[in-house]
Amino acid sequence: MPHVVTQACCGDASCVYACPVNCIHPTPDEPGFGTAEMLYIDPTTCVDCGACVTACPVGAIVPGHRLKPEQTRFAEVNAAQYGANSILGEVRFPVDMAKRLPLAPVATPGPLRAGPQHVAIVGSGPSAMYAADELLRLPNVTITMYERLDAPFGLARYGVAPDHTATRAVMHLFDDIARHERLRILLGVEVGRDLTVDELRARHDAVFWAGGAATDRPLGVAGTDAVGFAAATSLVGWYNDHPDFADAQFDLSAPRVIVIGNGNVALDVARILTADPTGLESTTIARGALDTLRRKGIREVVVVGRRGPREAAFTLPELIGLVDHQDPTIFVDPADLVGVTADPDNITEQEKLALLREISQRTYTTEELARPTIRFAFGLAPAEIRTENGTVSGVRFARNTIAADGTATPTGEILDIDAGLVLSSVGYHGVAVPGLPFDEQSGVIPNDAGRVVDGDIPVPGVYVTGWIKRGPNGFIGTNKTDSAQSVASWRHDVETRSGRLSRGN
Known part of the structure; x- marks a missing residue:
């Protein structure tokens, strides 16, 4: 089979x-x-x-x-x-x-036609580790990796949901890479605080920036400064024991939570907030977060998207995992699916809509209805975070109509949904790096196949990989091919002498 x-x-x-x-x-x-x-x-x-x-x-x-x-x-x-x-x-x-397609090519790098190369990598997340793995195939390369936190592997450690144990297993691969004798990882070292980009460039033959997309896209509505509003990624950091969120506190006593955005992070958050805490005890979830979840009063998490179910940002595998693995009762309003058709050439889209329709037709037992529920809502754009005395009381949404091409147009109808906690999950955004060019709109360091460029001019010896290179898209493993491209650009530059830095020591 x-x-x-x-x-x-x-x-x-x-x-x-x-x-x-x-x-x-x-x-x-x-x-x-x-x-x-x-x-x-x-x-x-x-x-x-x-x-x-x-x-x-x-x-x-x-x-x-x-x-x-x-x-x-x-x-x-x-x-x-x-x-x-x-x-x-x-x-x-x-x-x-x-059956007749050629086998995928396997790149077997020959020796680097240059002398010893000492390379710096900033960050230690998936893109950094895959770049290191690619560089270490070359025997004349040594690497110093700079990580501001006290533990490596970035989002693989702090961004993957604690109950996704299989996905978190990629850290075993990263452990193998980290043990390489020509790789040194310096923890607790922050570029910009402990040393500058220029100092890095002076010490190394090349610098790879793999700092990721370190902040959230702003929601852009009034009320986001209220108590009870937070970025979903801060909740993820809290339950994953990220040191930046060690002092974070979340009030989970209210019966309803609203998650604005419906990507995979939103589904992770909804799943963790509605899960039976007993099932999380054997995971890596932060113990303080687990204690708070045991005392939660949450009865419903509403996951809201401004466009329709066809345009939902979550992936089919994530939806299957939610539907077939977990305890919560899940609701989709059948009215949200009326007239919605999938692209006939897009198998994944067809499967996703079919599963949403299956969910919309489900009936539940009294016991199942007593569980915390997850409810999907589509075609609702946040207009305002409603507050009372500086504390979140809910969200005011503007209802959209969705055109065949996915365009959302306001209908004029307003819908208020009460909630005691509102989480924004509308995507990540890169942060500017002092000493390097930055595209504020896209949140990336401008680059050409991984070579950092300032306008049309390459920045000698400086490369980029991961989300800060391409934007916050793809999965953990997507960084493997992304990093391979950046390393190939570096190798070409070294062998043609165009990328070598003038080192200060």
């Missing part, structure tokens, strides 16, 4: 290169790779050899006959991508063509 990629897929494509029959798509060389929500195994081509299982850093690939009940949907999700005229991104893969 063929193997199946499940929810934990991080998209780093190690499985693609391990597969001897090229049954896993999209590959990093195919147009759909950058936007795919996960990778997929063609059940008609898979020879059940298990090579991909060993290669996967997060244990996301399971033999079909060993799928757990909550994973069975993924067999259909994988197979659906390879049906007649199905697509992955922009490339069609009818089954007979998929």
Whole structure:
């Protein structure tokens, strides 16, 4: 029986290169790779050899006959991508063509045609660790990694939900990289506080900035300064024991929480807030957060999107994980799905809408209705955070009508929803780095294939990778190909002498 990629897929494509029959798509060389929500195994081509299982850093690939009940949907999700005229991104893969595609190329770097290279990497999250892994393939490279926190691995440690234990397992791979004899990680060192970018450039042959997108996009409505309003990422940091949120406090006594935004972070937050705390005891959740969750009064979490269900930002794997794994009762208003149709060429979109329709038609027992619930709401744009005496009392929404192209237009109708806690989850945004150019609108350091540029002029010896390079999109494993591109640009520059710095010591 063929193997199946499940929810934990991080998209780093190690499985693609391990597969001897090229049954896993999209590959990093195919147009759909950058936007795919996960990778997929063609059940008609898979020879059940298990090579991909060993290669996967997060244990996301399971033999079909060993799928757990909550994973069975993924067999259909994988197979659906390879049906007649199905697509992955922009490339069609009818089954007979998929068998004839060439194997994904495996880059085997030759020796670097230069002397010893001492490289600095700022940050230690996924993009930094994948960049280090790529650089350490070259025997004349040594790396010093600078991390401002007292523990490495960034969002892999502090951003992944504590109950997503398989996804968090990618840190085992990063541990292996961190033990390399030519990599030194300096914890508790902040660039801008302890040393400057110019000092880094003087000490090293090249600098890779992998600082991520460290802040939240502003919601842009009145009332966000009220007690009881917070960024969802601060709640994530709180329950993941992030040191920046060690003193954070969240009042979870009110019966309703509103999460504005419906991406994967929003679903993570809704799931944790409605979960039975007993089921979180064996996870890495912060003990203080767990104690607060045990005393919660939350009965409902409303996850709100300003556009329709077709445009929802959460991924299909995340929705499946929420629906099939967890305890909370989930509601979708059938009226939100009336007239909504999926792109006939987008298999993932079709599957997502089908699952939302399934949820909308569910009935629940009295016992199930007594559980904390998650309710999806669509077509509502926040107009104001309502407050009483400086404390959140709810949100005023403007109802939108959604056009076929996803455009949201206000109808003039206003809807007030009461809540004691409001969380904004509308995306991340990069932070400017003193000494480097920055695009405030997009929240990235301007770059050309990872080379930092100031206008049209390259900044010698300075490179960028991860969210601060491309914006906050993709998954943990997306950083593998992203970092490989930046390292390839650096190598080209070194070998053509265009990227070498004049070191001060």
